[in-house]
Amino acid sequence: MNKKEYEKLVKKYSPSEDKLKNALMAFVSGGIIGLISTIIYVIFLKFDMDSVTSTAYTIVILILASSILTGIGFFDNLVEKFKCGIIIPITGFSHSMTSCAIDNKKDGFITGLGSNLFKLAGSVLLYGTFSAFILVVIKVIFNG
Amino acid sequence: MASMKFNNVYLGDSYSVASSLEAKGNLKNLDLVINDYYFGLKTFEGAEIKMQKIVVDYLLQNNNNIKLIVGGDLSNQLAITAFMASHYNISYLGMYSACATFNSAIISLASLIDLKKINKGIAITSSHNKVAERQFRYPIEYGAPKPKRTTYTATGSVGVIVTKEKTNxxxxxxxxxxxxxxxxxxxxxxxxxxxxxxxxxxxxxxxxxxxxxxxxxxxxxxxxxxxxxxxxxxxxxxxxxxxxxxxxxxxxxxxxxxxxxxxxxxxxxxxxxxxxxxxxxxxxxxxxxxxxxxxxxxxxxxxxxxxxxxxxxxxxxxxxx
CATH class of the missing domain: 3.40.47.40 (Stage V sporulation protein AD)
Structure with missing residues (x-):
């Protein structure tokens, strides 16, 4: 049996994932997070804040909330249910850092927590910044 | 491949520890069930060492003249089994065959017994879901979504006496x-x-x-x-x-x-x-x-x-x- 035949055999017996259900759950849960943040944002606007400041505060609140939920061991249960719906928004970014921090806390503050805090979030930061840079270059070229 | 037959090699006492998740499954009469992944300690790794130590303590209490422990776990450099073995005045041989470790431990002990080099020894293995998850996959609290084809690392430790004395x-x-x-x-x-x-x-x-x-x-x-x-x-x-x-x-x-x-x-x-x-x-x-x-x-x-x-x-x- 060669490599190709075996891969075919494995594929035959691999269970199919409920992609539609997962996508729907992610759509709804991601939407709810969007809704919650819009509500928080509007509340801040009511308190005479300008839109830039209220955006910043909204993000801080979401980061804090998901970080606390990770800390009390609740967020991973949510991830199990809603998957990418709560991993893709900023809640997931915060969750990835807090979970790394908890995981490596006992390996020492420098060798554990410090060096592993960005284990998962590092790629988001690097490629996020890099793609922002590319987009700005494109924008400058076309819009001046 | 190396295939062999043994003459007078038997499995004696065994002792099993597992977490409550495994106890809720299809297992019967586990010797010890732990309800806490930390097992009262500060780290998961410490908990796995403690599980192994309880197994070996029990086996040593009920058997004399044990000269050798053979075994392993999933952690890097078999650190957990080595740490457990450091508590005893017994030779230790670490083995890594991932999830086939238990059999490789029994095979090496059985060969030594068959050659009449030793009379009995302990084969031991363990795994801890959180230790393995941390080492091989994602941080525990991250709870990365998994596909249906994946398997779940069991938590527990089992040791058995391999001996030349007749058992069933x-x-x-x-x-x-x-x-x-x-x-x-x-x-x-x-x-x-x-x-x-x-x-x-x-x-x-x-x-x-x-x-x-x-x-x-x-x-x-x-x-x-x-x-x-x-x-x-x-x-x-x-x-x-x-x-x-x-x-x-x-x-x-x-x-x-x-x-x-x-x-x-x-x-x-x-x-x-x-x-x-x-x-x-x-x-x-x-x-x-x-x-x-x-x-x-x-x-x-x-x-x-x-x-x-x-x-x-x-x-x-x-x-x-």
């Missing part, structure tokens, strides 16, 4: 498996990684020792999982022309279906947990072939886009009434 379980024969390149690069599909190794070891065991498959009442594989077992059976059918009459996969039956733990249990402790706390307690089978399967995967090599290798070691057991 005889170690008849063994086959040491090859390292087989599965050509699979998916670290979440261990069943598919290990199935070719299991089929290859079974085929060679039967061929080299000139045994018919009907000789065994039960073929007990380690942790192929629900989907890996199907691949294993089809491989045997199409490639080796072997028809299994009775096959159980320990990983597939350790947890109950309603526990919903993906494709079943994995980890080196899976096979001994099911063997000592289910199969042998049922007293239904006389000749059992254990095929422990191990996925020898390293996150580094997987990240470098290499396929994963696997191994499988077989042990033939005879239950004497």
């Amino acid at each position: 379980i005889r170690v008849e024969s063994a086959t040491i498996g090859q390292s087989i390149n599965s050509s699979i690069k998916d670290a979440l599909n261990m069943g598919a990684v290990m199935a070719p190794a299991a089929a290859n070891t079974l085929y060679n065991h039967l061929k080299e020792l000139n045994i018919d498959i009907k000789y065994y009442d039960l073929i007990l594989t380690g942790d192929l999982g629900i989907y890996g077992s199907k691949i294993f059976k089809e491989l045997l059918n199409t490639k080796y022309n072997i028809k299994l009459n009775k096959h159980i996969d320990a990983g597939s039956i350790l947890y109950k279906k309603e526990q919903n733990l993906y494709a079943g249990s994995s980890g080196p402790v899976t096979l001994p947990l099911v063997l000592f706390n289910k199969i042998l307690k049922e007293k239904k089978y006389k000749k059992i072939l254990l095929i422990a399967t191990g996925s020898l995967h390293s996150p580094t090599l997987v990240n470098q886009k290499n396929p994963i290798c696997a191994t499988a070691h077989a042990i033939g057991l005879e239950v004497i009434k």
Whole structure:
């Protein structure tokens, strides 16, 4: 049996994932997070804040909330249910850092927590910044 | 491949520790159930060392003249087993065959006993879901979503005395498996990684020792999982022309279906947990072939886009009434 035949055999017996259900759950849960943040944002606007400041505060609140939920061991249960719906928004970014921090806390503050805090979030930061840079270059070229 | 028959090698006392998750599954009469992944300590690694130590303490209390501990776990450099062994004034030989470690430990002890170099020794293995998860996959609290084909590392430790004194379980024969390149690069599909190794070891065991498959009442594989077992059976059918009459996969039956733990249990402790706390307690089978399967995967090599290798070691057991 060669490599190709075996891969075919494995594929035959691999269970199919409920992609539609997962996508729907992610759509709804991601939407709810969007809704919650819009509500928080509007509340801040009511308190005479300008839109830039209220955006910043909204993000801080979401980061804090998901970080606390990770800390009390609740967020991973949510991830199990809603998957990418709560991993893709900023809640997931915060969750990835807090979970790394908890995981490596006992390996020492420098060798554990410090060096592993960005284990998962590092790629988001690097490629996020890099793609922002590319987009700005494109924008400058076309819009001046 | 190296296949061998043993004359006077037996399995004596055994002791099993597992977490409450495994206890809620299909296992019976576990010696100790722990309800807390930390086991009262500060780290998961410490908890795994403590589990192993409890097993060895029990076995040493009830047996004299033990000169050698052979065993291993999933942690890097077998640090956990080594740390456990440092508590005793006994020789220690670490073994890494991933989830096939238990069988490789028994085979090496059985060979030494058969050669009359030692009289008895302890074979031990353990795995801890959180220790393995941290080392091989994501941080624990991250709870990364997993596909259905993945297996769930069991938490527990099992040790057994391998001895020349007669007991009711005889170690008849063994086959040491090859390292087989599965050509699979998916670290979440261990069943598919290990199935070719299991089929290859079974085929060679039967061929080299000139045994018919009907000789065994039960073929007990380690942790192929629900989907890996199907691949294993089809491989045997199409490639080796072997028809299994009775096959159980320990990983597939350790947890109950309603526990919903993906494709079943994995980890080196899976096979001994099911063997000592289910199969042998049922007293239904006389000749059992254990095929422990191990996925020898390293996150580094997987990240470098290499396929994963696997191994499988077989042990033939005879239950004497």
